[in-house]
Amino acid sequence: MDRVISTATQQRRRLRRWLGAGSGLLLLVAGLLAFRGILQPxxxxxxxxxxxxxxxxxxxxxTAAGVIIPAREAVITSPILSTIRRVAVAVGSPVQPGQTIVELDRELTSSALAKLQDEQQQNRNKNDQLRLSLEKALNDFRSQEQVQQVKVRSLQSALRDEQYLLKIGGGTSESVRQAELTLKVAELELQRLREQISNQRAANAADVRELGFTMQIQDRSIQELAAKLAQANISSQQPGVLTWVSEDLGATVQAGDILARVADLSRFRVRATISDAYADALHLQDSVVVRINGTDLRGTISTISPAVDKGVVTFYATLTQDHHPALRANLRADVFVVTKAxxxxxxxxxxxxxxxxxxxxxxxxxxxxxxxxxxxxxxxxxxxxxxxxxxxxxxxxxxxxxxxxxxxxxxxxxx
Structure with a gap:
């Protein structure tokens, strides 16, 4: 027999259904929120x-790649063919004008200088001999001139005598013409001798000048070699810091080979490279910004290399603050070439x-x-x-x- 369910029991059942439905709804909302979080990163x-x-x-x-370099750097080369005897100053040391940096062996150059001096002495002896020889030849011509002058004067006197005899009837016209002809020949001979003397003087002067030029050239060669020999102790002409030196003792160096570099490290500039694709965008006096370890320094392009090397163009920039404390030689830096502001x-x-x-x-x-x-x-x-x-x-x-x-x-x- 069925029994009537009490009101309290019915309420408890409804409450359980409502709680179940609410829990399901909460789970659904939580799932939707989680799904939305998955969809939205x-x-x-x-x-x-x-x-x-x-x-x-x-x-x-x-953007270009840059390197800080000294504003002024002296390149010191070997004046002579020699070998390195001694390096007197270490890299990084300060140097003063005239201070010896590298000593070269001077024996070979000294021998060459002595040979030039001996040759010059021979030239001086040749010059003295030439002057004596030329003076002797000129004196011979002068003596012949003097003799001919006496002969001309004698013939002139003889002509006057024949003319006088003809005038008083004691001579003939033929004798006068013969005397005139003989005098004319003697005068021509005298004129020839005078021209020879003039030509001899000119030739003498030319020979002396030629030998003089040879001696002058030799003197200059001696002076130049003596000056190079005096520079065999390599030194700087300006104060600065020795940034590089050839330290290969005993190595042979040719005249013109670089032996040392001395830089003034109180002022700097920038050497930069950029792809040749931007070569047309570079102009002299364009503004640049040089960034060194977070410090920006401004400057302008001062030089642009006309040649392209391995696909890059090299240019140099001067800095407004070329003595800034952040600047160091050979320090790498980013260089920005300003094309538009x-x-x-x-x-x-x-x-x-x-x-x-x-x-x-x-x-x-x-x-x-x-x-x-x-x-x-x-x-x-x-x-x-x-x-x-x-x-x-x-x-x-x-x-x-x-x-x-x-x-x-x-x-x-x-x-």
């Missing part, structure tokens, strides 16, 4: 870098997020989320990227690498 704030969008200057630039534009710090194009997606941070947004970019350098559209000053952008989330419209940022 998240990032930890501590693992990303962000930067604010701001207004400022952007200098578009080309933009002022008061919207910009954001450069970072891994920027792929170098004119348009790309970035993530804008707001209210604990990062929303993807397409942004237009302009000029850029190592520090900043110009924003032409898509972002406003004051907004915050993720500048870390986000290429793994480019297809995700929104990211959750976890603290």
């Amino acid at each position: 998240s990032l930890e704030r501590s693992r990303i870098l962000t930067a604010p969008v701001e207004t400022g200057d952007v200098e578009a630039s080309l 933009l002022h008061n534009v919207t910009r954001v710090k450069n970072g891994p997020f920027y792929q170098g194009g004119q348009e790309q997606a970035v993530f804008v941070v707001q209210a604990g989320k990062a929303t993807r947004r397409t942004v237009q970019f302009g000029s850029s350098n190592l520090d900043y990227v110009q924003i032409t559209s898509g972002l406003r000053p004051g907004e915050e952008v993720i500048i870390s690498d986000t290429k793994d989330f480019l297809d995700t419209p929104e990211l959750t940022l976890q603290d």
Whole structure:
């Protein structure tokens, strides 16, 4: 026989059904929330870098590799063919003008100098002999001239006598003509002797000049070799620091071989290289920024090499602060050649997020989320990227690498 269920029992059953339904609903909501979390990726704030969008200057630039070098460096070469006897100064030591850096063996050059001096003495003896010989020849001609002059005067007197005899009837016209002819021949001979004397003087002077030129050339050779011999103890003409020296004792060096380098380390400049693809973008007096261990120094391009070596162009830049404490010889530096300067534009710090194009997606941070947004970019350098559209000053952008989330419209940022 069926019994009537009590009211209390019915209430307990309804309560259990409601609790079961509520538990199921809670489980469903929790599942939906978990599924949504799976569909919407998240990032930890501590693992990303962000930067604010701001207004400022952007200098578009080309990046080159640079090396700091002394503004002035003297290259000291060997004046003679010799061997290295002694190195008197160690690399890195200061040197003063006239201080010996390297000593060379001077024996070979001394022998060559002595040979030149002996040859010059022979030339002097030849010069004396030549003068005596030429003077003797000239004196012979002068003696012949004097004899001929006497002969001419005698013939002139004989002609006058024949003319007088003809006048008083004691002579003949034939005798007068013969006397005139003999005198004419003697005068021509005298004229020939005078021309020979003049020619001899000119020839003598030419021979003396020729030997004199030979002696002058020899004198210069002696002086040059003596000067080179005096420079065999290699020294600097300017104060500075010895940055390099050939230390191969006994090694043979040719005239013109580099033996040492002395630099003035109080002033510096920059030698930089860049791909030849950017050669047309380089101009004299273009502004450059030289970055050394976080310190930026400004300067201008002073020299551009006209030749391309292995696909790179070399140029030199002078620095406004060429004595800055951060400058050290042979220190590597980043060199940025400024091609365009933009002022008061919207910009954001450069970072891994920027792929170098004119348009790309970035993530804008707001209210604990990062929303993807397409942004237009302009000029850029190592520090900043110009924003032409898509972002406003004051907004915050993720500048870390986000290429793994480019297809995700929104990211959750976890603290």
